[in-house]
Amino acid sequence: MFDANTATAAPTSPGGQTTVPASQLQAQAQPETQYPFRLLRDEKVLAMYPVARIRRPLGQLASYLFVTDSRLVYSAEAKTIVSTSAFTNEYHIDTIKGLSVGRHKGLSGLGAAALFGSIANFLFLIIITGILASVDDAGPFAVLTGILAFGALIVGVINALVFRSTTSSISVFGPEKETAVSAQLENDLIPKSLITLGLFAVFGPLAGIANIIHRIAMAFGLLTAGDAPNYSDINNADRISYEAGALIHDIQARGIEAGV
Structure with missing residues (x-):
């Protein structure tokens, strides 16, 4: 092929x-x-x-x-x-019965979840920083958590930009229901966006760094056939x-x- x-x-x-x-x-x-x-x-x-x-x-x-x-x-x-x-x-x-072709440009649901999760993690760490700052002999720990808080926020913003993309989808309408051809429908019991929100809220920079590494690997070509929907070209979708x-x-x- x-x-x-x-x-x-x-x-x-x-x-x-x-x-x-x-x-x-x-x-x-x-x-x-x-x-x-x-x-x-x-x-x-x-x-x-x-x-x-x-x-x-x-x-x-x-x-x-x-x-x-x-x-x-x-x-x-x-x-x-x-x-x-x-x-x-x-x-x-x-x-x-017919074809359905869609397009999306901008921040995805996962990107928004990553950003809001990072903000939640940032606010949590800021609260911890304030508590530590009020405790005697805890100054170094307060500085450390403060650095982690801003690091979480920066990584969250970077991930939101990483998730920003232009995508398209192609679906087939048949006798029963719409079936995705070049896009994966989110039918999970727990939506991926909710999982992403939780990961970024709990793990903060670690989750963000892991995602950035994953995206870098994909950028260099470590792909699977299941990643094909993420690379559907809009011009090709329009032609279809x-x-x-x-x-x-x-x-x-x-x-x-x-x-x-």
């Missing part, structure tokens, strides 16, 4: 793509052996949309959305110096929103003649 060409074919749209006859599309598609999934007998890939493509010193990540004449397939792969990972989501064309939904409905209406 990492060496795949990013050719796409779909109905005319604001993204600048043009309709390509099915006979010509086969020549643009990759050989079957290069797809990250197995094609069914007589199945044809009608379009391939890049979702994310990351190359870093320690690893690389790529994800694509494929539209065949019978399926919608989302596939992501990651390779690093220490691991290889992949996952695939597959949907039958007949069960798809313009074209993929129309192509899917075309397939549902005209079958193998779609795109002709």
Whole structure:
């Protein structure tokens, strides 16, 4: 997948793509052996949309959305110096009711939780500093907790900036419910934002430093296929929103003649 060409074919749209006859599309598609999934007998890939493509010193990540004449397939792969990972989501064309594409720019929920947790930790340490300052012979400890308090606040602000990003999401509407394709829905019993808030409130700078180290590792390419949603490119998502939904409905209406 990492060496795949990013050719796409779909109905005319604001993204600048043009309709390509099915006979010509086969020549643009990759050989079957290069797809990250197995094609069914007589199945044809009608379009391939890049979702994310990351190359870093320690690893690389790529994800694509494929539209065949019978399926919608989302596939992501990651390779690093220490691991290889992949996952695939597959949907039958007949069960798809529509696509939902969203975008977000700015501070994420986890970033806000990290900031508020750091502020809580800062206030707690300031209170401890005040108490120690009023105790005889506790001056050095008061200075130490004061330094830790401001350190917690600074690390919290840095983490809020680290969590600030531009992301996009792609979801499929089917007969039952909306299913995320290139974004992970937060269905945990305890929301991740609440866990983040607690970690930063209790551990302060330690939690922040650990997160910064983790983000640095990701920046150098220590990624997994599960990180693909964090790198969904907005321009690619916009193209998918313009074209993929129309192509899917075309397939549902005209079958193998779609795109002709």
